[in-house]
Amino acid sequence: xxxxxxxxxxxxxxxxxxxxxxxxxxxxxxxxxxxxxxxxxxxxxxxxxxxxxxxxxxxxxxxxxxxxxxxxxxxxxxxxxxxxxxxxxxxxxxxxxxxxxxxxxxxxxxxxxxxx
Amino acid sequence: xxxxxxxxxxxxxxxxxxxxxxxxxxxxxxxxxxxxxxxxxxxxxxxxxxxxxxxxxxxxxxxxxxxxxxxxxxxxxxxxxxxxxxxxxxxxxxxxxxxxxxxxxxxxxxxxxxxxxxxxxxxxxxxxxxxxxxxxxxxxxxxxxxxxxxxxxxxxxxxxxxxxxxxxxxxxxxxxxxxxxxxxxxxxxxxxxxxxxxxxxxxxxxxxxxxxxxxxxxxxxxxxxxxxxxxxxxxxxxxxxxxxxxxxxxxxxxxxxxxxxxxxxxxxxxxxxxxxxxxxxxxxxxxxxxxxxxxxxxxxxxxxxxxxxxxxxxxxxxxxxxxxxxxxxxxxxxxxxxxxxxxxxxxxxxxxxxxxxxxxxxxxxxxxxxxxxxxxxxxxxxxxxxxxxxxxxxxxxxxxxxxxxxxxxxxxxxxxxxxxxxxxxxxxxxxxxxxxxxxxxxxxxxxxxxxxxxxxxxxxxxxxxxxxxxxxxxxxxxxxxxxxxxxxxxxxxxxxxxxxxxxxxxxxxxxxxxxxxxxxxxxxxxxxxxxxxxxxxxxxxxxxxxxxxxxxxxxxxxxxxxxxxxxxxxxxxxxxxxxxx
Numbered sequence: 001x002x003x004x005x006x007x008x009x010x011x012x013x014x015x016x017x018x019x020x021x022x023x024x025x026x027x028x029x030x031x032x033x034x035x036x037x038x039x040x041x042x043x044x045x046x047x048x049x050x051x052x053x054x055x056x057x058x059x060x061x062x063x064x065x066x067x068x069x070x071x072x073x074x075x076x077x078x079x080x081x082x083x084x085x086x087x088x089x090x091x092x093x094x095x096x097x098x099x100x101x102x103x104x105x106x107x108x109x110x111x112x113x114x115x116x
Numbered sequence: 117x118x119x120x121x122x123x124x125x126x127x128x129x130x131x132x133x134x135x136x137x138x139x140x141x142x143x144x145x146x147x148x149x150x151x152x153x154x155x156x157x158x159x160x161x162x163x164x165x166x167x168x169x170x171x172x173x174x175x176x177x178x179x180x181x182x183x184x185x186x187x188x189x190x191x192x193x194x195x196x197x198x199x200x201x202x203x204x205x206x207x208x209x210x211x212x213x214x215x216x217x218x219x220x221x222x223x224x225x226x227x228x229x230x231x232x233x234x235x236x237x238x239x240x241x242x243x244x245x246x247x248x249x250x251x252x253x254x255x256x257x258x259x260x261x262x263x264x265x266x267x268x269x270x271x272x273x274x275x276x277x278x279x280x281x282x283x284x285x286x287x288x289x290x291x292x293x294x295x296x297x298x299x300x301x302x303x304x305x306x307x308x309x310x311x312x313x314x315x316x317x318x319x320x321x322x323x324x325x326x327x328x329x330x331x332x333x334x335x336x337x338x339x340x341x342x343x344x345x346x347x348x349x350x351x352x353x354x355x356x357x358x359x360x361x362x363x364x365x366x367x368x369x370x371x372x373x374x375x376x377x378x379x380x381x382x383x384x385x386x387x388x389x390x391x392x393x394x395x396x397x398x399x400x401x402x403x404x405x406x407x408x409x410x411x412x413x414x415x416x417x418x419x420x421x422x423x424x425x426x427x428x429x430x431x432x433x434x435x436x437x438x439x440x441x442x443x444x445x446x447x448x449x450x451x452x453x454x455x456x457x458x459x460x461x462x463x464x465x466x467x468x469x470x471x472x473x474x475x476x477x478x479x480x481x482x483x484x485x486x487x488x489x490x491x492x493x494x495x496x497x498x499x500x501x502x503x504x505x506x507x508x509x510x511x512x513x514x515x516x517x518x519x520x521x522x523x524x525x526x527x528x529x530x531x532x533x534x535x536x537x538x539x540x541x542x543x544x545x546x547x548x549x550x551x552x553x554x555x556x557x558x559x560x561x562x563x564x565x566x567x568x569x570x571x572x573x574x575x576x577x578x579x580x581x582x583x584x585x586x587x588x589x590x591x592x593x594x595x596x597x598x599x600x601x602x603x604x605x606x607x608x609x610x611x612x613x614x615x616x617x618x619x620x621x622x623x624x625x626x627x628x629x630x631x632x633x634x635x636x637x638x639x640x641x642x643x644x645x646x647x648x649x650x651x652x653x654x655x656x657x658x659x660x661x662x663x664x665x666x667x668x669x670x671x672x673x674x675x676x677x678x679x680x681x682x683x684x685x686x687x688x689x690x691x692x693x694x695x696x697x
Binding site: 025028029032034039040042044047049050051052053054055056057060061062066067068069070071072073074075076077082087088093094095096097099100103104 | 125126127128129149151152153155158160166167168171174175176178180182183188195196199200203204208211218220222226228233313318424425426427429470471472473474475478505506508509510512514516517520521523527
């Protein structure tokens, strides 16, 4: 009884909005977060398996929509050179590579080459 | 993409997966799949605290023990893998062709085309993902017996593979035959089958940790060990003087078991020095061996550069060629019969991958291994070990919510900064201001303690304990040259004789710390630190003698910058002191 009173006082005097860990979890659950996991079933060789996964497009949206990364995202491919004649190309981040450039300018071409 | 629908934003998707042990003994496994996008700069993606990677899925870890035949089980495992990953990545297919509208962090709406760019994993999983047979290269059509010849072979033909996959309806025997002809395993619907524009063989990325550190370097150490013998290598290891930034292997390196990547890179720093001057059996010339070892080390370091240019890539190519033209020494010495190692062959693809997707730190599996701690191991420990995945996912969701909330609170409690102007996406920015190579103004700093390590040491002790012979003479010459810097050497000597030192003792410092600013400023203010020690024998309270340590330092005395070693003075660093205190 005394203990219960003590516990009550602790949360009162700290000014907490929850009394139990369960209550805290319900508050946390109301916060915005990253995409929710869902359970899917996959059947292989007559047996059902569980896969826990998130929606991949929602994940991508979360990553590129994160305000923390705003202004730092690379959105277009670039070519960097160390010399005026564009002979010595620099490679570092993904957007400086050839893959991105190829996709950006020649998506139709890529599609027809790989999946015709 | 621009031609068909201008204004598209490409999202290069990187998927990494790796099985990991959850418990040390009971063999409980998890199979997390992580996702990140190439739009986020690599220095953010690399830091787990910035949360640039997201846990996409936990795949089932079953070994399918209910299937009796080993071949059938293997087939079912790869079918299961592709069925699961296919289910997860399925929305990417239509989204990459038609694009989806996505909101960026600054409020801009972009039509995004997410495309699988990189598939980051270790060798067994690369094979699993690309449906390739064990012992083959997941990127090219090299025959298994030619893995070590250092030549380039034609890349795998995705068109041919896809055509073979289309013949699934013709019956299992014909399907198997067609797949065999295309060089892949007969897997039912690989996950990349319907992902348009994705070439899985191209998106398999090099893996510095497993392919070089834990692969080629590990082999190399074993070869060296069997050439020279463990005893001599370990003895040389023990004899190495202690040095800052250099791990001292007091028990030698040959008896280490389960060597980590970090230990391998520590060994790489000393291995060339260890084997220089060792005698080869039959008095052979060691030149070829040294060249082979050195070229592998060169490759290892060059492959990890955070920025490459065409020139440095040429160095990378040369290093590999040098190894291949000198590797025959290992066969001549009888430690190797052939070089059919898939990991050695994989080095062949580094240059093209760096050109295509950027430098190797964009897709190092080391990052994935680090994520396991947060996303798999910590999550598992929060569960009661029963029906763990539902609890792990809930725990993760809650943890992410709390972290996001924390960032939010930090954001609203700090004063507002002016909004960052949005960068206009344009494809015309083909050339950027070129990097000026001369801009590196390297500054070195010296740091010493405020009070000396020993407050007074007399001249005799300096000679006997610190080994600084002729200290008094050198000090007078220094004072003379400090007062009159224009004097010739002869005049200095004369001048020095006239100087009378009004003291017999000097305070002595035992340590000098030096550091250089990072000239390229890539490691974000991290500076390379070096320490010079100079300390006589000390006795601890228990009577244990700690041996003296006098480091050798090269000091650049020439005024000409960039003079290299020619303008340097090698000296054993004896007793830094301050006569003016």
